[in-house]
Amino acid sequence: MKHLSILGSTGSIGTQTLDIVNNSPKEFKITGLTANKNIELLKKQIIEFKPEAVAVMDKKSADLLKEKIDIDVYSGIDGIIKIAKLNNSDTVVNALVGSIGVLPTIEAIKNKKNIALANKETLVTAGSIVMNEIKKNNVELMPIDSEHSAIFQCLNGERIEDVSKITITASGGPFRDYDLKKLEFQCLNGERIEDVSKITITASGGPFRDYDLKKLEKVTVKDALNHPTWKMGNKITIDSATLMNKGFEVIETHWLYGIDYEKIKVVVHPQSIIHSLVEFKDTSVIAQLGFPNMKIPIQYALSHPKRFISNSKQLDLMEIKNLTFEKPDFAGFPCLKYAYDSGKIGGTMPAVLNAANEIAVYAFLENKIRFLDIPKIIKKMINGHRTIKNPDLKQILDVDKKIKEETKKIIENKDY
């Protein structure tokens, strides 16, 4: 039985995670939950899942909740970190949105919790730090994203022939708890990460796949929230529409699997049936497929190394009939290019990419800027930043804070 704390339990990933817990009550126990300020839903979750403690980011909402229930209620980022560290949990599901997820993740890792990570800004902002802590504390990092779950499954049973390469593969994912003896056995079975010649991430292309720049100019918030294949939270839906989400996934793939950016490709695949592909050096390609349904990767992140039965719809290729693939449009969707660029530059640059994007996306959601202003603003912030090589956590968090403030300023002043 796994003891879970879910950070962001009232959001899209959080509620789906609780559905999965509900479906397998013998496999999971909920230890802690956190919400931003939706205390009505959180209260219902408390009654149903009986966590020992919860946290609410918004102080006032936390105080209101305290009056209604008699378990520990913490507040603010310190409260979320407390839930991330709870003694009785072994696994933390990070379903937070934004770089606010960095510190709770790191504190959870330091307290030997396994991480099921949906919060992509964590690896984008502080990939090197997080992967280092994962390795140091010998815990497991399971991706919740459908793409990274696909890659993880495609690499299942992979082979580490050269033990000097453990650094790559022990850095989270499939090999985290293998000692040398087990690694030797691994050599009898499956693939080597060194044999991987290419990883291809599929992108639905979002709601504006066929739009030219003129049409993109006029995109409204409502248009952008209407994703063709994936039902998700607001922030990530906008990131999908700009293709920044795909850019984040490229950076995450780099950190999760230790793969050079040159070997990570993005292909637009509107049906969202193939979730990712891994090519090996003999040109053989392994892919993971399924109907678009976040519950599958969430469940797999929690059930691994087992699989649990799912009542989700089974893939029937004869019903689907047609899978199509296109080149991504880097000109209309420059965020994808900026993500590759900042990933390759490294250091604090991906943190800048994420911080500027976070502020710009919320400004768009509040109708303060237009859709095509998002990449403009990000470009300006990236161009104005000189990356700090090998930053420590404090430097990353300082950059995150500073860039967010500066981005707010240039949006207020319309200076982009």
Next chain:
Amino acid sequence: MKHLSILGSTGSIGTQTLDIVNNSPKEFKITGLTANKNIELLKKQIIEFKPEAVAVMDKKSADLLKEKIDIDVYSGIDGIIKIAKLNNSDTVVNALVGSIGVLPTIEAIKNKKNIALANKETLVTAGSIVMNEIKKNNVELMPIDSEHSAIFQCLNGERIEDVSKITITASGGPFRDYDLKKLEFQCLNGERIEDVSKITITASGGPFRDYDLKKLEKVTVKDALNHPTWKMGNKITIDSATLMNKGFEVIETHWLYGIDYEKIKVVVHPQSIIHSLVEFKDTSVIAQLGFPNMKIPIQYALSHPKRFISNSKQLDLMEIKNLTFEKPDFAGFPCLKYAYDSGKIGGTMPAVLNAANEIAVYAFLENKIRFLDIPKIIKKMINGHRTIKNPDLKQILDVDKKIKEETKKIIENKDY
């Protein structure tokens, strides 16, 4: 270094296997070769690869060859078996065509050779016997077919949670040399064969995918030899055109992976890019992809558990643009149905299916019967046979011989 004997070295799979040996001279040494009667090509292969002995099925050709070279030249089926048993080889590549492959395979296994199996009639005719010998002699059976290679790769690193199930998974394929301790470790990684809910084999549909019965009536040998995606030998190309080849693959999949026929599906996929798919109980699907190129599965069967670099064309989905899927046409191509039926009946029935098919295909290639006579003849032979349950090898070989004679007779008498 692997020491290979190749049975059928002058055919399509045989010559491609030698190309692979040529590309990785440090990995492979050729111990023995066999041919049907193409001694010109065999002589060239002898000079280039320096085997210690060869066999030629045709006695006259063998005698002719003996005069030209000074290594051991054996002849007939006994000669081929001698090559299959050569002391210095560790792996036998069976690229023979027809049920003639059964005995050499069994003799090779009994002599502790690992088997790389392209000859699909072996498992169709004598699946239970072969798998039993594989298990008893603790040798490896690697499939060379692109579909079974795909399934094998999709199952890579799979998990055996319940040790009482070893019978299934030890019966060749990924788990052949795992002792209990290793099996326990396996539980930490990958999938369980019990978790597999479905295996889907893709079929190009052959050259007559869109033909109705009227058009199928008029199909010529030349039409049938013109396969749209795979370049192969004559017998298997006709089997592909009738979809019997796909039926054989269904039966092989049953034996290779111990999967019920109900869980094995066939989908027509004209581009031949996805080679097979495995669905797990959480509805997640793993697939293996690549351009149609037999060298990849041949090389993988020989390089496993490693992968070698291949100079084959790399898959580019943006270039392919479109993958399509259709239901197979069981009415126009009843051979596929007959294969499922005889597989489910079991016993000697698949041997009947194969023997009747073998004779009918060669009769078609010699213009003695028409294309649509092939399934008619097979149906007649199946309907006239009463299956022997749990047959031993002798019973299977007797049925093979008897059915072939009877099939020849009904073709001569046009009695079908």
